[in-house]
Amino acid sequence: MSEKNQYKVTTPQPVLMTEIVMPQHTNPIGVIFGGVIMSWIDIASAIAAGRHCKTHVATASIDAIQFIKPIHLGWIVTIRASINRVWHSSMEIGLHLSAENSLADEEHHSASAYVTMVALNNDGKAVKVPDIVIETDEEKRRYRQAGERREQRLKAKKTAEKQA
Ligand SMILES: CC(C)(COP(=O)(O)OP(=O)(O)OC[C@H]1O[C@@H](n2cnc3c(N)ncnc32)[C@H](O)[C@@H]1OP(=O)(O)O)[C@@H](O)C(=O)NCCC(=O)NCCS
Numbered sequence: 471m472s473e474k475n476q477y478k479v480t481t482p483q484p485v486l487m488t489e490i491v492m493p494q495h496t497n498p499i500g501v502i503f504g505g506v507i508m509s510w511i512d513i514a515s516a517i518a519a520g521r522h523c524k525t526h527v528a529t530a531s532i533d534a535i536q537f538i539k540p541i542h543l544g545w546i547v548t549i550r551a552s553i554n555r556v557w558h559s560s561m562e563i564g565l566h567l568s569a570e571n572s573l574a575d576e577e578h579h580s581a582s583a584y585v586t587m588v589a590l591n592n593d594g595k596a597v598k599v600p601d602i603v604i605e606t607d608e609e610k611r612r613y614r615q616a617g618e619r620r621e622q623r624l625k626a627k628k629t630a631e632k633q634a
Contacts, residue, residue: 479601484552485518491545500543507547507567508535511583514551515563519587522553522561523599526590530560531623533584541569541580555604555616559596560588562616584619 487510495506512529519527541547547569554562563585570577591597604613 479603480522481603481605482518482522482553484550485514485521487514487517487549487551489547489549491541491543491547493543496543502541502543502545502547504535504537507537507541507581508532510547510549511535511551511565511567511581511585514549514565515585515587518551518553518563519561519589522556522602523589523597525597526592526594527587528590528594530586530588531627532586533619533623535581535583537581539569539578539580542571544571544573546570546572547580552612553602554584554612555620556599556602557620559599560586561599562586562619564612564616584616586620586623 489510491502495502497503512532515529516527547567550566550568551563552565554564556562565581565583565585566579567581567583568577569580589597589599604610
């Protein structure tokens with residue numbers, strides 16, 4: 471990719487990922503495992519980040535996830551992943567997960583998550599992420615809050631490194 475494209479400021483479109491909960495995703499009472507949701511969240515984040523950067527990406531961290539309501543066998547899960555903010559080589563992806571019981575015509579918000587992805591070159595070295603356009607009040611709020619979350623996660627990283 472040319473340097474011009476690499477640094478072009480763009481408005482990335484959110485990634486929408488849809489899955490159906492199958493028997494292999496659930497525990498014996500037919501509720502999805504949290505780890506399956508985390509895997510889908512990670513994949514949606516990697517798609518959002520990779521599509522924006524047009525490089526390899528790696529997951530640096532996933533903030534604490536609260537599973538708000540159970541999701542059952544046969545339900546449809548939709549994950550919306552958007553880039554909230556980019557720094558130098560890292561970016562925060564905000565994810566909203568909803569679950570739909572199409573038989574009962576019922577849909578609810580099941581989880582939210584924030585994932586930090588890092589853009590990498592072919593040698594696995596962190597590289598610059600193209601900037602994004604921040605325009606609306608909602609985008610500005612997400613941008614500001616992403617900065618607050620980054621401070622917390624970099625503190626948590628230092629603590630983890632000390633304990634390692
Ligand atoms: C994430 C990783 C690529 C960072 O590489 P690094 O050589 O440590 O590079 P740096 O310390 O310069 O960090 C690169 C960027 O990531 C950010 N970062 C690193 N660790 C982070 C963390 N735990 N949470 C949030 N951001 C983090 C840094 O702040 C920096 O951001 P910036 O360039 O936008 O300012 C590296 O630690 C790694 O490969 N980790 C394992 C990733 C992986 O395998 N994930 C899959 C699950 S194990």
